[in-house]
Amino acid sequence: MTDLKPKDFASTLDVRWCPGCGDYAVLKSLQKILSDTGAKLEDTLCVSGIGCSSRLPYYMATYGFHSIHGRAPAVATGAKLANPELDVWVFTGDGDGLSIGGNHLMHALRRNLDMQIVLFNNQIYGLTKGQFSPTSQKGLRTPSSPGGSVDTPLNPVRFAIGAGAKFIARSVDTQAKVLGPVLQAARTFEGTAFVDVLQNCVIFNDGVFDKLKDKKQGPDHTLFVEHGQPLVFGVDRNKGIRIKAGGFSLEVVSLEEGGLSEADLIVHDETNHALAGALAELGGNAGEPTVLGILFREEAPEFGAESRIGLPAKPLSMNEKLTRLSATLRKAETWDVGEDEQ
Amino acid sequence: MQNGLERGAANRELPVSQQPEVDYVRVRFAGDSGDGIQMTGTRLAEAAARFGNDIATFPDFPADIRAPSGTIYGVSAYSLNIGHAEVDTFGDEADALVALNPAAVRKYLEGVKQNGLLILDRDAFTERALTKAGFISNPLEDGSLSNFRVLPLEITSNTEKALRETGLSAKDAKRCKNMWTLGLVLWLFERSTTDVEHWVEQKFHQKPELAKANILALQAGHLYAEVNELPSGIERYNIQPAPLMEGEYRSINGNEGLAYGLYAGATLADLELFYGSYPITPASPLLHTVAKLKELGALSFQAEDEIAAVCAAIGASYAGHLGVTGSSGPGIALKTEAIGLAIMTELPLVVVNVQRGGPSTGLPTKTEQSDLFQAIWGRNGDAPLPVIAPAHPGECFDIGVEAAKLATKHMTPLMVLSDGYIANASAPWKLPDFSDPAYQPFPVKKASEPTGFLPFDHDPETMARPWAVPGTAELMHRIGGLEKQAGSGDISYDGENHQLMTQIRAQKLEAIANSIPVQHVETGEATGKLALVGWGSSWGPIRVAARRAQLEGRSVSHIHLRHLWPLPPNLEELLSGFDRIIIPEMNNGQLATVLRSQMPLCFESVTCVKGRPFLVREIAKIIDDVLGA
Numbered sequence: 001m002t003d004l005k006p007k008d009f010a011s012t013l014d015v016r017w018c019p020g021c022g023d024y025a026v027l028k029s030l031q032k033i034l035s036d037t038g039a040k041l042e043d044t045l046c047v048s049g050i051g052c053s054s055r056l057p058y059y060m061a062t063y064g065f066h067s068i069h070g071r072a073p074a075v076a077t078g079a080k081l082a083n084p085e086l087d088v089w090v091f092t093g094d095g096d097g098l099s100i101g102g103n104h105l106m107h108a109l110r111r112n113l114d115m116q117i118v119l120f121n122n123q124i125y126g127l128t129k130g131q132f133s134p135t136s137q138k139g140l141r142t143p144s145s146p147g148g149s150v151d152t153p154l155n156p157v158r159f160a161i162g163a164g165a166k167f168i169a170r171s172v173d174t175q176a177k178v179l180g181p182v183l184q185a186a187r188t189f190e191g192t193a194f195v196d197v198l199q200n201c202v203i204f205n206d207g208v209f210d211k212l213k214d215k216k217q218g219p220d221h222t223l224f225v226e227h228g229q230p231l232v233f234g235v236d237r238n239k240g241i242r243i244k245a246g247g248f249s250l251e252v253v254s255l256e257e258g259g260l261s262e263a264d265l266i267v268h269d270e271t272n273h274a275l276a277g278a279l280a281e282l283g284g285n286a287g288e289p290t291v292l293g294i295l296f297r298e299e300a301p302e303f304g305a306e307s308r309i310g311l312p313a314k315p316l317s318m319n320e321k322l323t324r325l326s327a328t329l330r331k332a333e334t335w336d337v338g339e340d341e342q
Numbered sequence: 343m344q345n346g347l348e349r350g351a352a353n354r355e356l357p358v359s360q361q362p363e364v365d366y367v368r369v370r371f372a373g374d375s376g377d378g379i380q381m382t383g384t385r386l387a388e389a390a391a392r393f394g395n396d397i398a399t400f401p402d403f404p405a406d407i408r409a410p411s412g413t414i415y416g417v418s419a420y421s422l423n424i425g426h427a428e429v430d431t432f433g434d435e436a437d438a439l440v441a442l443n444p445a446a447v448r449k450y451l452e453g454v455k456q457n458g459l460l461i462l463d464r465d466a467f468t469e470r471a472l473t474k475a476g477f478i479s480n481p482l483e484d485g486s487l488s489n490f491r492v493l494p495l496e497i498t499s500n501t502e503k504a505l506r507e508t509g510l511s512a513k514d515a516k517r518c519k520n521m522w523t524l525g526l527v528l529w530l531f532e533r534s535t536t537d538v539e540h541w542v543e544q545k546f547h548q549k550p551e552l553a554k555a556n557i558l559a560l561q562a563g564h565l566y567a568e569v570n571e572l573p574s575g576i577e578r579y580n581i582q583p584a585p586l587m588e589g590e591y592r593s594i595n596g597n598e599g600l601a602y603g604l605y606a607g608a609t610l611a612d613l614e615l616f617y618g619s620y621p622i623t624p625a626s627p628l629l630h631t632v633a634k635l636k637e638l639g640a641l642s643f644q645a646e647d648e649i650a651a652v653c654a655a656i657g658a659s660y661a662g663h664l665g666v667t668g669s670s671g672p673g674i675a676l677k678t679e680a681i682g683l684a685i686m687t688e689l690p691l692v693v694v695n696v697q698r699g700g701p702s703t704g705l706p707t708k709t710e711q712s713d714l715f716q717a718i719w720g721r722n723g724d725a726p727l728p729v730i731a732p733a734h735p736g737e738c739f740d741i742g743v744e745a746a747k748l749a750t751k752h753m754t755p756l757m758v759l760s761d762g763y764i765a766n767a768s769a770p771w772k773l774p775d776f777s778d779p780a781y782q783p784f785p786v787k788k789a790s791e792p793t794g795f796l797p798f799d800h801d802p803e804t805m806a807r808p809w810a811v812p813g814t815a816e817l818m819h820r821i822g823g824l825e826k827q828a829g830s831g832d833i834s835y836d837g838e839n840h841q842l843m844t845q846i847r848a849q850k851l852e853a854i855a856n857s858i859p860v861q862h863v864e865t866g867e868a869t870g871k872l873a874l875v876g877w878g879s880s881w882g883p884i885r886v887a888a889r890r891a892q893l894e895g896r897s898v899s900h901i902h903l904r905h906l907w908p909l910p911p912n913l914e915e916l917l918s919g920f921d922r923i924i925i926p927e928m929n930n931g932q933l934a935t936v937l938r939s940q941m942p943l944c945f946e947s948v949t950c951v952k953g954r955p956f957l958v959r960e961i962a963k964i965i966d967d968v969l970g971a
Contacts, residue, residue, distance in 0.1 A: 042815045058820050063812035066822025068683050074650035078657025107646035310636045321609040322776045324638045332592045335392045
């Protein structure tokens with residue numbers, strides 16, 4: 001088979017997201033990295049739940065399963081356990097993955113089955129027309145919260161850390177330079193890779209991430225982390241993160257003041273659970289950057305491989321199975337009723 | 343599998359049981375949850391089955407894991423019917439009750455027949471235990487047991503005496519009292535202790551001191567009965583082997599039978615079995631049994647909840663395995679939306695519902711057959727799926743095979759309705775011979791040819807769509823819960839297409855109706871005055887009552903439905919041959935309602951929702967009421 005181009009991963013269906021939707025950018029990044037990594041159409045499976053994000057499998061020329069609300073991780077788990085050769089992707093949203101499907105997401109993350117879960121986080125319910133979601137900011141006025149939402153928002157990355165995920169990343173929908181490599185790393189990771197994609201809903205929650213995406217000022221509000229690199233950010237790359245003296249938290253410092261240099265900053269260690277948790281929290285207060293990139297990555301036993309321990313080394317033939325079943329049935333006490341007893 | 347099922351019915355043509363204590367003996371063990379009652383009962387059942395008797399058992403244990411000792415709600419019981427003739431139920435009443443504490447007497451005395459035998463542990467009738475069980479005076483002394491033949495024995499102290507030399511602590515020695523009792527009961531049935539000794543040696547092979555103690559207690563009980571003269575009026579039971587069809591047998595309960603049958607079915611379909619499940623009473627043993635089949639290639643997955651369990655099974659089916667999920671009523675309710683997804687995506691899936699008392703959490707450890715509506719109609723949209731039900735434990739294996747066959751042949755989810763009684767009850771089972779034509783393989787042919795491939799094209803005979811699994815080159819396609827264009831499978835919101843697809847889903851059931859065996863009469867004539875129509879585990883009592891009535895020359899036939907949806911096409915014609923049709927079922931009249939909706943005949947309903955199967959005499963009364971006593 002010849003190498004596939006990004007457009008070869010697109011199905012013939014017209015994409016029907018709203019013009020300007022952030023989902024287009026994620027779809028494009030996905031198709032590009034699949035092409036770049038030499039993925040095969042027949043070995044790629046996209047599974048989704050319900051919502052705008054979950055339409056994605058229809059736009060891919062791979063195998064796809066548009067399942068039911070919140071359950072994509074469970075469907076994907078069954079498919080991957082049945083056929084470990086498949087490259088399985090789950091596409092979900094903040095409502096699908098964190099609200100109705102929160103339980104499945106939690107358990108998928110802790111199990112560490114080899115698949116990628118990409119959560120399109122637009123902080124709103126799109127397909128049902130604009131109600132607040134589990135990640136909506138407090139006070140957001142929507143049709144179901146006309147006085148402003150009083151729900152405390154959930155931080156998907158913190159959720160993933162709490163669930164014990166072994167690969168946790170965050171990206172912005174339109175920043176292909178961050179999203180592409182993150183998706184590629186997620187695909188390579190042997191376990192469940194979770195990617196929180198901050199994605200713009202152009203209709204119901206337009207502009208919530210504009211500050212982060214701004215071409216000029218964006219670098220002041222985002223910090224791209226790389227393993228082994230100091231935590232530096234800013235338009236002029238003159239700000240950094242260090243451990244707050246006398247405390248157990250992080251603080252933003254200026255490299256131009258007080259004689260601080262990069263040597264005073266934290267060096268990103270993607271295997272450090274506590275650091276990932278602290279980084280995930282940043283961005284909530286004025287002056288703090290929202291952290292992008294791979295916040296946490298740690299090799300761990302893969303659920304599929306562990307689940308297969310004890311299976312026959314190679315698939316049994318029908319006859320072998322029936323023979324073994326016959327033997328198993330006879331592990332209980334058996335007795336013969338002979339002809340003479342008729 | 344029609345051959346298998348028909349042969350299964352023929353298999354059971356044993357003599358009709360008529361005379362208690364001559365043709366059959368019904369014995370019930372009861373005691374505290376910690377007394378080892380289930381083990382004692384199972385051992386006697388195995389010994390009787392090995393001897394060649396027909397048996398029917400009914401374990402009845404409390405919902406609490408460790409209820410306070412000595413209380414009535416902590417009583418565990420095991421009922422066993424041992425026959426020379428055919429026994430299909432554990433019996434309406436016990437011929438003998440073996441009670442290891444006062445609470446057991448209190449709870450089960452009512453179920454003992456007049457002049458029945460009571461074997462009691464006199465040591466357990468202390469003032470404290472009597473008070474706990476709610477007795478104001480000691481029934482051993484106040485004459486309240488005068489309607490029974492009472493055999494009070496010092497079971498605990500005799501056990502301790504027998505184990506004095508072993509060095510076992512008093513507490514551990516006491517725990518062997520069930521084995522002492524079993525030894526005594528084996529003597530009562532004229533059986534030796536050899537088989538049980540063999541079993542004990544295997545069971546405790548890593549704890550030889552416990553094996554030795556248990557065997558000593560067993561032998562002591564047997565010897566006690568042998569050397570001590572029993573009071574007059576207490577005779578040993580002489581139940582000869584039943585004339586079972588020749589072959590190799592083991593005993594099996596419904597959960598085991600179904601798990602093995604589903605594995606066999608997946609194998610005969612040339613597929614791997616994937617079992618996704620979430621623990622629930624009384625379906626959990628299905629999961630436990632499949633988990634042990636791993637070395638045979640079966641993959642089980644304990645999911646985070648019922649929804650994930652069925653969804654994982656659907657995902658596994660999509661990827662080419664036979665996905666199976668099992669649960670009980672409340673869990674099935676949670677799976678409902680996903681079952682609709684399997685109907686919409688036309689994937690093979692077997693859903694097992696081991697029914698229990700409902701609604702809601704209901705009666706978790708009690709049996710009922712009240713999820714028929716849920717199975718047939720309990721989904722949003724026009725969402726048909728086939729529903730089949732085993733009649734007894736010995737049939738569960740074949741039902742598992744048939745479930746796999748129908749689901750794969752027609753590309754459809756299917757529901758198996760077992761129940762708590764079938765799941766836990768055990769019976770002798772003739773081991774399957776896989777060279778028998780009944781187990782002819784039905785290998786699935788997955789799609790591989792790209793030319794003309796349409797994922798939602800339908801085979802006109804089976805109404806199956808092609809099964810193209812991920813990993814197959816050039817057959818990439820997308821499926822999902824949205825309505826699909828017939829043929830291409832692309833999303834379609836078109837009304838005409840939805841009408842067509844709704845018809846296709848209905849035609850799938852018609853195709854199944856045409857492929858299932860014709861409905862036969864279980865026992866009795868093909869026409870007559872009265873038809874008793876049953877399904878599921880009401881099979882036993884209906885069969886026993888109907889056969890006894892037939893021996894008396896009465897015009898009653900038993901018709902038992904394995905295929906509940908779609909119904910066998912000849913059912914209406916068959917039932918038209920009877921003057922009265924009565925449906926006894928363990929719910930508030932669900933099958934009667936279903937049948938009324940399908941054929942213009944008069945169906946009368948008799949119901950029982952008491953957490954137990956019908957009694958034979960309750961069915962006999964129906965017959966008497968119609969045909970005269």
